[in-house]
Amino acid sequence: MAAQKITVPAIRAMKQTQRIGMITAYDYPSAKLADAAGADIILVGDSLGMVILGYPDTLSVTVDDMLHHTRAAARGASRSLIVGDMPYMSYHVSVEESVRNAGLFVQAGAHAVKIEGGKPSRIRVIEAVLDAEIPVMGHIGLTPQSVNALGGFKVQGKGADDARRLIDEAAALEQAGCFALVLECVPSELASLITERISIPTIGIGAGIHCDGQVLVYHDLLGLYDGHKPKFVRRYAQIGADIQAAIERYLADVREARFPDDQTEAFHVALDDELRELYGGGVVIEMPKAK
Numbered sequence: 001m002a003a004q005k006i007t008v009p010a011i012r013a014m015k016q017t018q019r020i021g022m023i024t025a026y027d028y029p030s031a032k033l034a035d036a037a038g039a040d041i042i043l044v045g046d047s048l049g050m051v052i053l054g055y056p057d058t059l060s061v062t063v064d065d066m067l068h069h070t071r072a073a074a075r076g077a078s079r080s081l082i083v084g085d086m087p088y089m090s091y092h093v094s095v096e097e098s099v100r101n102a103g104l105f106v107q108a109g110a111h112a113v114k115i116e117g118g119k120p121s122r123i124r125v126i127e128a129v130l131d132a133e134i135p136v137m138g139h140i141g142l143t144p145q146s147v148n149a150l151g152g153f154k155v156q157g158k159g160a161d162d163a164r165r166l167i168d169e170a171a172a173l174e175q176a177g178c179f180a181l182v183l184e185c186v187p188s189e190l191a192s193l194i195t196e197r198i199s200i201p202t203i204g205i206g207a208g209i210h211c212d213g214q215v216l217v218y219h220d221l222l223g224l225y226d227g228h229k230p231k232f233v234r235r236y237a238q239i240g241a242d243i244q245a246a247i248e249r250y251l252a253d254v255r256e257a258r259f260p261d262d263q264t265e266a267f268h269v270a271l272d273d274e275l276r277e278l279y280g281g282g283v284v285i286e287m288p289k290a291k
């Protein structure tokens, strides 16, 4: 029997009952693995700008980039909830354009979108997207699309005023109708306070153990990205090193004529007599028996 599909109401209900496991994925094979591993939510994050496209931050990622990857990831997942991350400038110009862009994510296979920020102009956009029947996940704290305004990738909410602002934004996002809220790089005590005060699940990244769920970037978790490794990342594998070692073995086999060999040589044909007469040489090889 196929496992039950995770829905937006199911994620909301997990606040009371179980911790939420979320991971990013950006293509068919990674989403398929995350889905099979039991991820509740797969975020097609704009972090793909850094870990897939090689940019120094997420600001260059376009709607087209995101839709391309959302389509691929959505094809790989059958159970997990797919959340598409709206990139920089896709919800900043007008409410109308934001709703249209959010709709493109749904048409690409996302069940919901994520939007960064919690100031009043952002709340208006989120309300309009929700009004178009598109569930929204909020995201506050370190919002990477604001890296220039924030002055770098820094912990947010350390001072009392900033903490109060984040508490107010969390309440406003809950009130607006977001179904979950990412808290990125905020002190654990603040994340705990917000988690207690709002009725929707919080999903932390660098926000401590008291959130209702956690999210990590696929490439960070697996050791596939050799850029900056934030302090809060736990590596569960070193796949990048394994891949490089495998490619090195393959290249050595090619150079030393160890590949292909009797086991891997797939196609043989007996050279035609006329061809051999015309061009000379050629080893006559038996066709392998059909399986």
Ligand code: KIV
Binding pocket: 024, 043, 044, 045, 046, 047, 048, 085, 182, 184, 205, 215, 216, 217
């Ligand atoms: O883009 C992303 O991967 C994210 C997560 C880190 C929450 O926004």
